[in-house]
Amino acid sequence: MNLDIITIGPLVVEIIRKGLDREFYEPAEFQGPYPSGDTPIFINAAARLGMKTGMIGSVGDDDFGKCVVDRMKESGVDLTWLQTQPDSYTGSTFVTYYSDGSRKFLYHLEGSGSAAFDPSQFTKDYFRGCRWVHYTGFSMEAAPGYREAAYRSLEMLDPETKVSFDPNIRPEIYSPQEIRNMCEPILKRADLILPSGAEAILFTGASTEEEGCRLLSEDGKKLVVQKRGAEGSRFFRGDEIIDVPAFVSKEVDPTGAGDTFAAALLTGLVEGKSIYDAGIFANAAGAFAVTKKGPMEGAPKRAWIDAFLASGKRELKLDEWDFDHMG
Numbered sequence: 001m002n003l004d005i006i007t008i009g010p011l012v013v014e015i016i017r018k019g020l021d022r023e024f025y026e027p028a029e030f031q032g033p034y035p036s037g038d039t040p041i042f043i044n045a046a047a048r049l050g051m052k053t054g055m056i057g058s059v060g061d062d063d064f065g066k067c068v069v070d071r072m073k074e075s076g077v078d079l080t081w082l083q084t085q086p087d088s089y090t091g092s093t094f095v096t097y098y099s100d101g102s103r104k105f106l107y108h109l110e111g112s113g114s115a116a117f118d119p120s121q122f123t124k125d126y127f128r129g130c131r132w133v134h135y136t137g138f139s140m141e142a143a144p145g146y147r148e149a150a151y152r153s154l155e156m157l158d159p160e161t162k163v164s165f166d167p168n169i170r171p172e173i174y175s176p177q178e179i180r181n182m183c184e185p186i187l188k189r190a191d192l193i194l195p196s197g198a199e200a201i202l203f204t205g206a207s208t209e210e211e212g213c214r215l216l217s218e219d220g221k222k223l224v225v226q227k228r229g230a231e232g233s234r235f236f237r238g239d240e241i242i243d244v245p246a247f248v249s250k251e252v253d254p255t256g257a258g259d260t261f262a263a264a265l266l267t268g269l270v271e272g273k274s275i276y277d278a279g280i281f282a283n284a285a286g287a288f289a290v291t292k293k294g295p296m297e298g299a300p301k302r303a304w305i306d307a308f309l310a311s312g313k314r315e316l317k318l319d320e321w322d323f324d325h326m327g
Helices: 036-049 063-077 137-142 144-154 176-189 196-202 207-219 257-270 275-289 302-311
Strands: 005-008 012-020 029-035 054-059 082-085 093-099 103-108 132-136 160-165 223-225 231-237 238-246
Touching: 005 036, 005 144, 005 231, 005 257, 005 275, 029 036, 029 063, 029 093, 029 196, 036 054, 036 063, 036 137, 036 257, 054 063, 054 137, 054 144, 063 082, 132 137, 132 275, 137 144, 137 176, 137 302, 144 176, 144 238, 160 176, 176 257, 207 223, 207 231, 207 257, 231 275, 238 275, 257 275, 275 302
Parallel strands: 005 054, 005 132, 012 093, 054 082, 132 160
Antiparallel strands: 012 029, 093 103, 223 231, 231 238
16 A cells, blocks of 8 residues: 555544633533544644555544544545444543643543454555554553554564654553563664653663663664654754754644644655754644644644745744635
8 A cells, every 4th residue: 555654543532621720520611522542643644744644543433433533534544444343432531721731631441442452453465665653652551452553563564664653651550661661662663762851761761861862862773852842842863963943833732732743753754854854844733733722623734834834934823824725
């Protein structure tokens, strides 16, 4: 099939608490459902940017499943190996926001059709000619089937196929040693790693985030990227550090911005952009991603980023553009 990018993980929906500083145990309104899941957010963004994409995962046989599957289809994601689990519900994530910018998540995955994934239900042919395969620690944590699928798929990849890995680990579930053991096969094969600072320290035992990223880079064998929000992104390749500035935009919902950044970064690398130019492209995509409520709603089209970057502006103001009629 010669896809550009493939990913693996549970397809879920997200339901958002209206307003700020409302605890989950308080009666209050929610809005949604929105299609979600870290790898679905990622692959949706890559598809909207023009990549040929594929998603391996599962959903329940219900309306929430239809919500996220319809979005994948609308964006052009290939779902050849999607599993729809009969007589089951789709996993969901509830999120509430606080005035200090923090978030709290409540996950309902265990026992859902999104987590009931059979790792034997895809073939090596699907990966033939693929440019990148993207894995996340969250998907590997979500259910044993996804962890097994990650390891199984690694053995199917062409030598030329590159691997990206965003740990996105929830440390409250596993011990540090369990996390290292779980991620080790992916880290070993990865060409691109996108850790948080804490994850870089966890995986390497380094005393600082910078030292951890340098160690993960293995003297330049791997590209390591820190997503730093308003501070932009930092790229490590051996002793080389490349800082790429962020763009300013009005933040409505930060969920999914990191996954959108990763999708745009891989898009730039597939297209042969330099590390710096791919970083600029990815930072611009992240600026778009936070401007809409819902983790996929702000994912930009390629023409939007190209027009914004061509303008030379550092601040993205949606009311200055007619993106709905562009591309």
